[in-house]
Amino acid sequence: MISMRGVEKHYVPDAPALAEVNVEIEAGEFVFLVGHSGSGKSTFIRLLQRELLPTGGQIIVAGQDVVRLKNWKVPYLRRNIGCVFQDFKLLPNKTAYENVAFALEVIGRSKHVIRTQVPEVLRLVGLEDKTESYPDELSGGEQQRVSIARAFVNRPPILLADEPTGNLDPATSLGIMSLFNRINKTGTTVLVATHDREMVDSMRKRVIALENGHIIRDQHRGVYGYGD
Amino acid sequence: MAINIGYFIKESAQNFRRNWVMSLGAVITIYLSLLLVGISMATGFIVSEIVKSVEDKVSVQIFLKDGAATEDVEALQAWLLSDEMVDTVNYVSKEQALERFKEEMAGSPEIVENIRENPLPASLDVTLKDPREVQAMVDKIMVNELFLKVCDRPDNPEESLKYGQQIVDRLFAFTRIVRYIGVVFVAMLAVVSLIFINNTIRLAIYSRRKEIGIMRLVGASNWFIRAPFLLEGIMQSLIGAALAILTILLIQAALLPWLRDTLPFLPVDLSGGAMLQLSLVLVVAGVIIGLIGAGLALRRYLKV
Numbered sequence: 001m002i003s004m005r006g007v008e009k010h011y012v013p014d015a016p017a018l019a020e021v022n023v024e025i026e027a028g029e030f031v032f033l034v035g036h037s038g039s040g041k042s043t044f045i046r047l048l049q050r051e052l053l054p055t056g057g058q059i060i061v062a063g064q065d066v067v068r069l070k071n072w073k074v075p076y077l078r079r080n081i082g083c084v085f086q087d088f089k090l091l092p093n094k095t096a097y098e099n100v101a102f103a104l105e106v107i108g109r110s111k112h113v114i115r116t117q118v119p120e121v122l123r124l125v126g127l128e129d130k131t132e133s134y135p136d137e138l139s140g141g142e143q144q145r146v147s148i149a150r151a152f153v154n155r156p157p158i159l160l161a162d163e164p165t166g167n168l169d170p171a172t173s174l175g176i177m178s179l180f181n182r183i184n185k186t187g188t189t190v191l192v193a194t195h196d197r198e199m200v201d202s203m204r205k206r207v208i209a210l211e212n213g214h215i216i217r218d219q220h221r222g223v224y225g226y227g228d
Numbered sequence: 229m230a231i232n233i234g235y236f237i238k239e240s241a242q243n244f245r246r247n248w249v250m251s252l253g254a255v256i257t258i259y260l261s262l263l264l265v266g267i268s269m270a271t272g273f274i275v276s277e278i279v280k281s282v283e284d285k286v287s288v289q290i291f292l293k294d295g296a297a298t299e300d301v302e303a304l305q306a307w308l309l310s311d312e313m314v315d316t317v318n319y320v321s322k323e324q325a326l327e328r329f330k331e332e333m334a335g336s337p338e339i340v341e342n343i344r345e346n347p348l349p350a351s352l353d354v355t356l357k358d359p360r361e362v363q364a365m366v367d368k369i370m371v372n373e374l375f376l377k378v379c380d381r382p383d384n385p386e387e388s389l390k391y392g393q394q395i396v397d398r399l400f401a402f403t404r405i406v407r408y409i410g411v412v413f414v415a416m417l418a419v420v421s422l423i424f425i426n427n428t429i430r431l432a433i434y435s436r437r438k439e440i441g442i443m444r445l446v447g448a449s450n451w452f453i454r455a456p457f458l459l460e461g462i463m464q465s466l467i468g469a470a471l472a473i474l475t476i477l478l479i480q481a482a483l484l485p486w487l488r489d490t491l492p493f494l495p496v497d498l499s500g501g502a503m504l505q506l507s508l509v510l511v512v513a514g515v516i517i518g519l520i521g522a523g524l525a526l527r528r529y530l531k532v
Contacts, residue, residue, distance in 0.1 A: 049445075072450055079447035089442055102439075105235065106448035154446070 001027040001158060001189045002048060007057035009043050009213075017043045018213045021057070025191065027157065030184045032200045033193040034224055035210035041193040044210065045162050048191075049081055050074050062157055079107055082151030082159040082188075086166035088143045090135040096122065096146045097131040103150045121153040122146075125179060141172035145179065152183055159183060161192045165199065173199060197224040239456035240463055243432040250431055251464055254424040258468030258517060259475075261417030262510045266476045268410025269509065272403065273502040279399045281495045288354040288365055289390040291380035294322070301352070304374040308354055311368070313361050318353040322346050349380045360400070362391050418517060421468075425461050425521025426528075432457055433529045440530065454526050461522025462515055469514035473507045 002025040009018040018040045025031055033041050046052045047059060050066050059066040062080040069077060090099050097118055104114045122128055125145040135143050144164060151159060161180065165173035177192075177199055184190045194200065200207060200223060207222030208215060217225065244251050292301060301319070308317045320328070325348040330340050356365055369375050370385055379388035433440065443453050480498055487496045 075444075075447040075449045077447070078445065081447075083445050089438070089445070091438060091442065102442065103446040106443045106452060107446060108449075108452070150442075150446070 001025055001029070001062060002191070003058075003060040004047075005058045007047065007059060008055045009040075009047065009052065010055045016055075016213045018047070018054075018210075021213075021215055023208060023215070023218070025189060027189055028184070028187050030181070030190045030203075030205045031192070032203070032205055032207045032222075033191060033210065034195060034200055034207055036195065039210040040213040041210055042162055043213075045160050045191070045193055048158075048160060049083065050077060075107075079154060080156050080158060082148075082154070082156040084144070084148050084151050084159070084161040084164045086163035088135070088140075088147045090143055090146055090150075092135050095132050095134055096127060096138065096142075096149075099135070099146055100150045100153050103153055107154065109154075117153055118149075121149045124152070124182070125149045139172075140168050141175060144168065144172075144176055148176070148179060148183075152188070155188075157187075157189060159188050159190045161190070161194075163194055164192060165194065165196050170198065177203060200224040236455045236459050240460040243436070243456065243460050244463065246435055247428055247431045250424070250428040251460075254421065254428045254464045254521075255468045255471070257417065257421040257424045258465045258514060259471045261414055261421050261517075262465075262469050262472035262514055263475055264410065264417060265414050265513060266472050266506055266510055267479070268406060268414070269506050270476060270480070270498055270502075271406050272410075273498055273506070274496055275399065275403045275406065277495060277497060279403065282399060287391070288356070288362060288369065290352040290354065290369065290375065291349040291388045291390070292351060292378050293380045293382070294349065296350075296378035300374055300378045304372070304378060305352060307372065307374060308352070308369075311365070313356050313358070313365050315355045315357045318355075320351045320353055322348055322350045325349070325351060366391055421465075421517050422521045422524070425464060425518060426525045428464065429457050429461055429522045429525035430529050432460060433525065454530065457526055457530070458519060458522045461518035461525075463518075465514035465518030465521075466511065469510045472510055476506070477503075 002023065004021050004023045007018060007021040008016055010016050021044070033044060035041050043052065047054055048061055048066070050061075050069060054067060057067075061077065064073075064077055064080075066077065091102065094102060100118045100121060101114050104117065109117075119128070119131070122131055125148055127142060127145050127149065130138060130142060133142075135146070138146065144167075148164075159180070164180075165176055168176065173196060180190050180192060181203070204221045204223075206220045207217070207224070209217040209219075209225055290304075305317050305319065308314050323346070326343070326346045329348060333339050354365070354369075356362060366389055369389065375388075376382055376385060379385055381387045440453060480503070484496060484498065
């Protein structure tokens with residue numbers, strides 16, 4: 001589902017943000033991407049979304065060669081990738097329902113599809129009672145659920161999350177992680193970048209550890225790591 | 229697609245309302261530039277109508293002396309017809325000239341009544357293929373020996389010729405100046421409108437940067453993201469064009485009757501066809517300005 005071979009990314013010459021990255025992620029896997037701030041986690045995720053192009057190497061996502069992909073085809077790649085962020089990225093002037101529906105509207109889905117899929121996904125994330133609430137009327141955890149619903153409403157085969165629990169307390173984070181787990185159970189490939197040590201240790205999933213842009217560990221049923 | 233079009237219109241209208249001061253500025257500059265285009269076009273239409281009607285009247289009249297030998301007149305006529313500048317040559321007898329004079333003076337019967345004997349000379353009316361060549365033709369006629377033989381005033385041949393070179397020259401000069409001034413003003417205003425549209429679209433993009441980010445994130449196609457902004461640019465210029473057309477119609481309704489009254493001898497008129505052509509040009513020019521202005525802003529400020 002995701003394949004990176006010999007991927008490098010330099011923002012400035014001779015200071016690689018990512019180097020010699022070789023990763024294969026199969027369909028249906030649940031993977032944690034861990035590392036300190038500045039270790040290259042975000043660069044990793046943004047390369048997969050084709051927000052960035054690598055300096056070198058090959059990236060295949062959902063069967064498409066991301067590096068060679070024509071510009072106008074990028075939106076169609078992104079329809080296969082749901083994205084969740086630390087800051088939720090919800091539109092403040094839209095309700096939970098409207099925020100999720102927006103993601104379908106702008107890729108041209110019909111009203112009928114929107115009316116059936118949005119309530120369904122809101123039920124999946126446990127927000128069926130808050131559909132008419134605006135983001136500032138929701139707690140952080142609820143806002144993140146809305147953003148997960150938005151990322152998943154189109155049923156993409158891949159879900160990327162960049163520090164999804166960075167702004168949440170441990171109890172709420174646990175709820176979010178179990179939601180990712182449930183989404184993963186539907187067959188979706190889930191990649192979560194995080195430095196939430198307890199979470200990673202408790203879930204016992206595959207862990208890819210980055211340090212200074214290099215993969216230092218790739219472990220099935222892994223933990224966050226040793227040392228700090 | 230039906231929902232999409234509704235969505236685009238809703239989005240553009242919302243953008244318009246959010247930045248209505250800038251949008252108004254854009255609409256006004258487009259309005260002014262298109263108004264100038266329209267006015268110079270309308271003036272062009274009217275003047276060219278006048279030029280045409282004057283051109284029809286521009287002929288060289290050669291007055292003949294009473295009792296000129298018929299064969300000399302015929303020879304002159306043949307010589308004129310053989311010239312490639314000449315279109316037609318028409319012989320007008322003394323009687324016909326009087327008839328014509330009486331018709332033209334029908335409004336003042338006292339003059340007509342006072343004519344005892346026919347004071348008018350017979351003449352040859354020469355029309356030319358290109359009215360602008362009148363002067364050249366006149367110069368040619370002036371040195372022709374036959375002409376000197378039969379003309380009304382051999383002592384002063386120039387007096388035996390009548391032609392409207394000066395009118396034609398002045399009208400052509402006038403239309404040319406109108407056109408140049410129009411082009412310069414329109415070019416300047418077009419640049420100003422482009423800058424204004426560019427700015428309003430930039431603000432619209434800025435105020436919607438969150439939405440745009442999410443649209444990119446969830447895979448809205450590039451044209452789906454761009455369309456509302458392009459539409460907004462086009463809407464601004466269409467409003468400007470509509471206002472300009474309306475203003476020209478008002479000016480036409482107010483000014484043309486007055487012009488006709490003050491210049492009764494000139495056929496001042498703007499036909500419906502010309503007005504339609506003018507409106508079409510304004511709308512198309514407006515759409516082009518809007519598209520270019522919005523397109524430039526999108527290229528510079530909207531990363532998709």
